[in-house]
Amino acid sequence: MNPYIKRIKDLSNNLDPKIRTEMEKGFTDKVFLKGSYLLRPGQICTSHLLIKKGLARKFYQHKNKEITTEIYLPDDVAVSLDSYIMRKPANLYIQALTELEVTIIDYSRFDKVKNKYNDVMILDKMFIEYYAVWFEQRLKEFQTMDASQRYLSLLEKEPKIIQLLPVSIIASYLNVSLETLSRIRSKIASS
Amino acid sequence: MNPYIKRIKDLSNNLDPKIRTEMEKGFTDKVFLKGSYLLRPGQICTSHLLIKKGLARKFYQHKNKEITTEIYLPDDVAVSLDSYIMRKPANLYIQALTELEVTIIDYSRFDKVKNKYNDVMILDKMFIEYYAVWFEQRLKEFQTMDASQRYLSLLEKEPKIIQLLPVSIIASYLNVSLETLSRIRSKIASS
DNA sequence: CTAATTATTTGACCTAAGTCAAATTTACGC
DNA sequence: GCGTAAATTTGACTTAGGTCAAATAATTAG
Numbered sequence A, B: 001m002n003p004y005i006k007r008i009k010d011l012s013n014n015l016d017p018k019i020r021t022e023m024e025k026g027f028t029d030k031v032f033l034k035g036s037y038l039l040r041p042g043q044i045c046t047s048h049l050l051i052k053k054g055l056a057r058k059f060y061q062h063k064n065k066e067i068t069t070e071i072y073l074p075d076d077v078a079v080s081l082d083s084y085i086m087r088k089p090a091n092l093y094i095q096a097l098t099e100l101e102v103t104i105i106d107y108s109r110f111d112k113v114k115n116k117y118n119d120v121m122i123l124d125k126m127f128i129e130y131y132a133v134w135f136e137q138r139l140k141e142f143q144t145m146d147a148s149q150r151y152l153s154l155l156e157k158e159p160k161i162i163q164l165l166p167v168s169i170i171a172s173y174l175n176v177s178l179e180t181l182s183r184i185r186s187k188i189a190s191s
Numbered sequence C: 001c002t003a004a005t006t007a008t009t010t011g012a013c014c015t016a017a018g019t020c021a022a023a024t025t026t027a028c029g030c
Numbered sequence D: 001g002c003g004t005a006a007a008t009t010t011g012a013c014t015t016a017g018g019t020c021a022a023a024t025a026a027t028t029a030g
Helices: A003-013 A017-024 A081-086 A107-116 A118-144 A147-157 A159-164 A167-174 A178-189 B003-013 B017-024 B081-086 B107-116 B118-144 B147-157 B159-164 B167-174 B178-189
Strands: A027-032 A037-039 A047-053 A056-062 A065-072 A093-096 A100-106 B027-032 B037-039 B047-053 B056-062 B065-072 B093-096 B100-106
Touching: A003 A118, A017 A107, A017 A118, A047 A107, A056 A167, A056 B118, A065 A167, A065 B118, A081 B118, A100 A107, A107 A118, A118 A147, A118 B056, A118 B065, A118 B081, A118 B118, A147 A159, A147 A167, A147 A178, A159 A167, A167 A178, B003 B118, B017 B107, B017 B118, B047 B107, B056 B167, B065 B167, B100 B107, B107 B118, B118 B147, B147 B159, B147 B167, B147 B178, B159 B167, B167 B178
Parallel strands: none
Antiparallel strands: A027 A100, A037 A093, A047 A100, A056 A065, A056 A093, B027 B100, B037 B093, B047 B100, B056 B065, B056 B093
């Protein structure tokens, strides 16, 4: 796990139990069927979705092609940052790729707790900081690596994604055509 | 100006004057010569740099080519988020492109004020939220637009950048070769 | 088990954009 | 203003990766 994320988790676990209890009042568990949508374009994203079990992804439609922007494994948090922060309709989908169990962290309840306890505010800020840095790194990969390098980097950093997901989704996450990804894989296999 | 940034500015201006005064104690003004560096790889970024006058950019070196990641105009805030947040050495440069006047907002002083006043903490969080959303949008541009479209988008959203900066820097900001950018411009001019 | 989908691979071809080199234009020092 | 250096443009060529189409391979339903 990323060290910064680990720090967030540790701090979260060491919160005053009273605060934790109050925070968890705003949590709801929910199960989604494979293929179903946790968020669709037009809806406002009013919660963070903590993945407990299963796989999910975030993607948008562009010229009748799907671009996957994030893939979620257990312990990841799914949210349309743009929609959540700006309180405006989302322009993307969050979709369950398997049967999925999530904990829903409602915005307005969480917001109250944040404003009451500085420690919770700091945790939330750390989460966004991590997100910003993650985006910066991902952007850098697109600016400096070709398709094979991006694939190898993903294989190294997130082998589970490669193992668990179909070529079409991995390709759309790497922003290459599935034919190209297939060629990259066969080239690597034969070397 | 972006509406979210405007909201941050407004909130900042409406802070309790006592808080503002305390916050501004941690501010220092400084002037940089054209071409000089406000941050270099290896240094830890321990401040936000508010541009008062002049132009600056952030860039990194990749395979003896420069990639410009941000261009700063007056009122923008320059910071290596990665280095600032993770408290680790930066891997990029922040450089004055003209004679430059900045206000330096020192990390540790600002941190004290943030933890004392929730309103300041919220402002800082909003700044990072904006940053994350900005990165997300920029990533989307690279994933969905070709070189000409990125150029036209920049021309529309940040005409000043196009007017004020040399082709070589605009090209490295759009992640195209300067020859390609030159061709794009001549094609647009002739149509 | 077999048929029918669906996913993946392979092939042929095309295009956006990169590289290298040369020509031109612009800016700057004296 | 003149010469030199830097910035920009133009040309010729190459290449990564896209598209379209067909061939396999893997799943799934019945």
